Amino acid sequence: MRARSFKPRPAALPAALVLIATALLVDGGVASAHLGSPDVFFEGNAGPYPLLVTIRPPEVIPGVAVVDVQAPDDQLGLVTLVPTPLRGPGAVLPPTADVAHAEVGDPHRFSAKLWFMASGSWQVRVHVDGPRGAGDLAVPVPALALRTKTMQRGLGLGLAALLAFLVAGMISIVGASVRDAALEPGQQADGQRRRRSRVAQTVAAAVLTALVLGGATWWGDEASGYGQNVYKPLALQASTAVGGDGVITLSLTLTDPGWAKSRRLDDLVPDHDHLMHLYVVRVPAMDVVAHLHPDQGQPGKFQRALPALPPGDYQLFADIVHQTGLAETATTIVTLPAAKGGGPIGDDALGTGRALAADAATTRAFRMPDGGQVVWLGGDSADPLRAGRTTWFRFRVDGADGKPATDVTPYMGMAGHAAFIKDDRSVFAHIHPSGSVSMATLALIESGNGSGVSADPHAAHKGHAGHHAAALPPEIAFPYACPKPGLYRIVVQFKRGDVIQTAFFSARVD
Amino acid sequence: MNPGIPLYLWCALAASTTVQIGVHWDIAWHRSIGRDTFWSPPHLAIYLAAVLAAVAAASQILGATFRRSSPVRAHAVQVLGFRGPLGAFITAWGGITMLASAPFDDWWHNAYGLDVKILSPPHVVLAIGILCIHLGAAIFVLGARNRADGELRRRLTLLFLYVQGMIVMALLTMFMEKTIRIFMHRASFYAYVSALVPLVFCAAGRASGRRWAATLTALFYSAFLLGLLWILPLFPAQPKLGPVLFPVTQFIPPEFPLLLIVPALVMDLLWSRTPDWSRGQKAVASGIVFATVFFIAQWPFATFLMSPAARNYFFGAMYFDFNTPVASSYAHGLFLPYEVSAAAFVAGAARVGALGMASAWVGLAWGDWMRRIRR
Numbered sequence: 075m076r077a078r079s080f081k082p083r084p085a086a087l088p089a090a091l092v093l094i095a096t097a098l099l100v101d102g103g104v105a106s107a108h109l110g111s112p113d114v115f116f117e118g119n120a121g122p123y124p125l126l127v128t129i130r131p132p133e134v135i136p137g138v139a140v141v142d143v144q145a146p147d148d149q150l151g152l153v154t155l156v157p158t159p160l161r162g163p164g165a166v167l168p169p170t171a172d173v174a175h176a177e178v179g180d181p182h183r184f185s186a187k188l189w190f191m192a193s194g195s196w197q198v199r200v201h202v203d204g205p206r207g208a209g210d211l212a213v214p215v216p217a218l219a220l221r222t223k224t225m226q227r228g229l230g231l232g233l234a235a236l237l238a239f240l241v242a243g244m245i246s247i248v249g250a251s252v253r254d255a256a257l258e259p260g261q262q263a264d265g266q267r268r269r270r271s272r273v274a275q276t277v278a279a280a281v282l283t284a285l286v287l288g289g290a291t292w293w294g295d296e297a298s299g300y301g302q303n304v305y306k307p308l309a310l311q312a313s314t315a316v317g318g319d320g321v322i323t324l325s326l327t328l329t330d331p332g333w334a335k336s337r338r339l340d341d342l343v344p345d346h347d348h349l350m351h352l353y354v355v356r357v358p359a360m361d362v363v364a365h366l367h368p369d370q371g372q373p374g375k376f377q378r379a380l381p382a383l384p385p386g387d388y389q390l391f392a393d394i395v396h397q398t399g400l401a402e403t404a405t406t407i408v409t410l411p412a413a414k415g416g417g418p419i420g421d422d423a424l425g426t427g428r429a430l431a432a433d434a435a436t437t438r439a440f441r442m443p444d445g446g447q448v449v450w451l452g453g454d455s456a457d458p459l460r461a462g463r464t465t466w467f468r469f470r471v472d473g474a475d476g477k478p479a480t481d482v483t484p485y486m487g488m489a490g491h492a493a494f495i496k497d498d499r500s501v502f503a504h505i506h507p508s509g510s511v512s513m514a515t516l517a518l519i520e521s522g523n524g525s526g527v528s529a530d531p532h533a534a535h536k537g538h539a540g541h542h543a544a545a546l547p548p549e550i551a552f553p554y555a556c557p558k559p560g561l562y563r564i565v566v567q568f569k570r571g572d573v574i575q576t577a578f579f580s581a582r583v584d
Numbered sequence: 585m586n587p588g589i590p591l592y593l594w595c596a597l598a599a600s601t602t603v604q605i606g607v608h609w610d611i612a613w614h615r616s617i618g619r620d621t622f623w624s625p626p627h628l629a630i631y632l633a634a635v636l637a638a639v640a641a642a643s644q645i646l647g648a649t650f651r652r653s654s655p656v657r658a659h660a661v662q663v664l665g666f667r668g669p670l671g672a673f674i675t676a677w678g679g680i681t682m683l684a685s686a687p688f689d690d691w692w693h694n695a696y697g698l699d700v701k702i703l704s705p706p707h708v709v710l711a712i713g714i715l716c717i718h719l720g721a722a723i724f725v726l727g728a729r730n731r732a733d734g735e736l737r738r739r740l741t742l743l744f745l746y747v748q749g750m751i752v753m754a755l756l757t758m759f760m761e762k763t764i765r766i767f768m769h770r771a772s773f774y775a776y777v778s779a780l781v782p783l784v785f786c787a788a789g790r791a792s793g794r795r796w797a798a799t800l801t802a803l804f805y806s807a808f809l810l811g812l813l814w815i816l817p818l819f820p821a822q823p824k825l826g827p828v829l830f831p832v833t834q835f836i837p838p839e840f841p842l843l844l845i846v847p848a849l850v851m852d853l854l855w856s857r858t859p860d861w862s863r864g865q866k867a868v869a870s871g872i873v874f875a876t877v878f879f880i881a882q883w884p885f886a887t888f889l890m891s892p893a894a895r896n897y898f899f900g901a902m903y904f905d906f907n908t909p910v911a912s913s914y915a916h917g918l919f920l921p922y923e924v925s926a927a928a929f930v931a932g933a934a935r936v937g938a939l940g941m942a943s944a945w946v947g948l949a950w951g952d953w954m955r956r957i958r959r
């Protein structure tokens with residue numbers, strides 16, 4: 075069976091389109107398992123106030139992050155923000171906090187720009203003050219170099235012209251120094267001085283050329299040194315084999331293309347009980363989606379018997395979390411032959427919907443095979459989705475009787491899981507009701523957070539303790555902002571009783 | 585202000601002074617506050633120096649170039665079709681280079697991040713511009729001095745040596761990261777200082793022809809640095825950038841000046857006793873004297889600077905950047921380990937001596953040339 079790796083065209087995958095991770099993982103990094111979607115979304119309580127915090131990390135480090143704090147229920151008086159490293163002595167001595175300024179026309183919204191000085195695991199400590207007292211919330215943020223910048227043509231030409239002028243000026247100054255400088259006032263340079271001046275100018279030209287070339291080499295070295303810090307995602311290879319029972323076994327191999335020395339493949343930790351969360355998405359239609367949990371054999375090698383999937387091309391998105399807190403998504407394409415299915419097992423889920431291309435516009439409801447329905451609430455045509463704007467994607471699960479379901483139970487510790495995938499597959503994000511930070515990362519932060527500020531997500535969405543079967547509300551909401559305009563597939567997965575269900579939506583983002 | 589010294593020279597000297605204040609203010613800013621903008625006060629001081637330099641240069645060049653009757657013409661040189669004193673052109677070149685480094689540096693920050701180190705390509709462009717501001721001011725002053733006599737000549741000589749002190753400041757600042765006190769028991773530290781400083785001392789001595797030229801140069805350097813050391817911490821400052829590893833409440837000044845005054849004194853004595861020596865002889869002797877005397881003075885003084893006794897306002901060894909790890913050798917008052925073997929020590933010493941001699945030779949030749957400047 076043939077597997078080919080997914081090689082996106084440069085146009086489809088700009089340089090910035092890499093998952094966030096750290097260049098200098100001194101004390102471990104935090105990243106959200108996403109592709110082309112580096113922003114951090116975090117829902118949590120600062121004291122009595124529920125907040126939704128969006129952090130757009132800088133692309134170069136040191137750099138400026140844009141932080142947006144929404145308090146949907148409260149009129150806050152003061153919001154201050156301060157970034158500190160997640161752990162270590164830097165977490166104990168915060169720099170002067172920045173005061174977030176209220177957005178014009180929206181009293182529930184505050185924003186600020188924050189400097190991130192070094193790569194690695196950071197937290198943004200949010201302090202709020204309002205009518206019901208003060209509160210604090212810590213949001214984990216990965217600060218990682220995502221790209222190097224090239225110089226704009228105009229600036230480059232301007233600086234080159236200036237350089238040429240300065241070189242010419244210096245050669246002329248050297249010439250004048252040798253020719254005229256020692257002449258008594260009023261005297262004229264003789265032929266010998268003029269000749270020596272010409273020699274000196276030739277030597278100066280050679281020396282300056284060497285200096286400029288040396289400087290260019292140095293610049294190149296510095297740039298490539300920085301380039302090595304730019305995050306490189308793990309590579310994923312996939313192959314398939316049909317067993318004697320007619321069931322396909324999918325084999326996955328993660329390889330490190332070389333980046334931070336601290337990144338290893340033998341340090342994966344479980345997120346929602348699983349070392350890998352694998353989304354198998356039929357492309358280009360995105361009408362069949364399986365959410366599987368392959369088992370790790372050797373470090374970096376995973377296997378899973380596939381459920382009954384129609385033959386064709388599938389994009390794989392594999393989420394893993396390292397012990398350092400770094401979460402990564404690896405991706406590739408695999409072609410599946412016709413075969414029998416092994417059927418979903420445990421937390422695995424399989425769903426079928428309409429082809430994405432058939433939904434040129436946003437869809438509002440999805441009919442379940444069991445007669446139930448999932449309704450996407452709000453976001454009506456008067457309030458279209460906009461790229462980069464954080465929105466609550468709210469869904470209500472209805473039973474076959476048309477009434478809101480009363481039997482929604484936690485699915486892998488969460489009220490629901492949502493995957494946002496752009497039609498060109500340049501964006502993939504796995505989102506929970508508490509936001510984009512993986513639960514494994516949060517658990518690591520809570521165990522190692524020396525700051526004394528809790529990084530607890532909203533209690534209602536709290537993770538792994540929630541394997542109890544108590545029914546959850548029928549409404550599930552995910553905070554997210556689609557990073558760029560276009561058509562997105564949203565795959566919402568949740569559990570009713572013991573049955574995992576998958577709902578498909580399309581979203582047109584302006 | 586002395587009526588004998590023309591305004592444009594004061595302007596060039598002000599540029600030379602302002603740029604050193606701006607640079608050290610900026611470094612103190614980065615060590616205590618951390619975050620700045622393109623328009624931070626220290627940056628403005630640096631740009632102001634470039635503007636002062638441009639004004640000083642333009643006041644001489646424009647008249648000499650466009651007015652036939654200009655008195656400047658008689659002692660002008662020609663550069664790219666313009667006329668003016670040589671110092672004006674070097675000063676102007678330095679000012680333009682400094683201003684050119686600004687957009688380059690800004691782009692560098694955006695592309696690769698903030699000022700994480702002093703020695704980056706845009707900073708070296710800035711440093712070259714700054715050096716040319718000083719050099720231009722020195723030659724500006726020297727041209728006037730060499731045409732003058734009497735009291736005016738004496739005063740201009742002193743101002744020339746002041747600029748030499750600023751040049752020592754500028755050169756050592758460029759290599760500040762390599763010459764802080766944790767390195768002071770390493771050969772590399774003595775190599776940097778021996779490569780940079782004898783050049784300026786020798787040039788000052790030869791070009792000025794004045795007794796105690798090196799000592800005065802070292803005095804100007806030491807006084808300026810002590811001023812920074814004692815004044816900057818009087819102003820409060822708070823880190824605005826994490827990670828904050830060390831509590832900081834005021835501006836962090838530069839370290840206590842190097843004891844350059846000691847080898848300078850000995851060099852001046854040497855020169856006063858050996859007026860007939862050739863340049864080569866003088867270079868060998870000056871280089872060895874500088875390297876040896878500086879080593880003898882600085883090594884034990886560095887030990888003192890590392891001791892708790894130096895952690896006070898006068899010696900300033902208790903100031904640490906906000907991002908100095910508390911566990912670092914710097915914070916603990918420990919030297920980085922020095923050369924491990926006797927062979928390495930001898931090799932290091934030989935390197936330091938050779939650099940000192942080469943530096944002295946270049947300085948003497950440079951000074952001899954500068955002494956002849958009339959324009």
Ligand SMILES: [Cu+2]
Nearest residue numbers: 491504505506
């Ligand atoms: Cu999930």
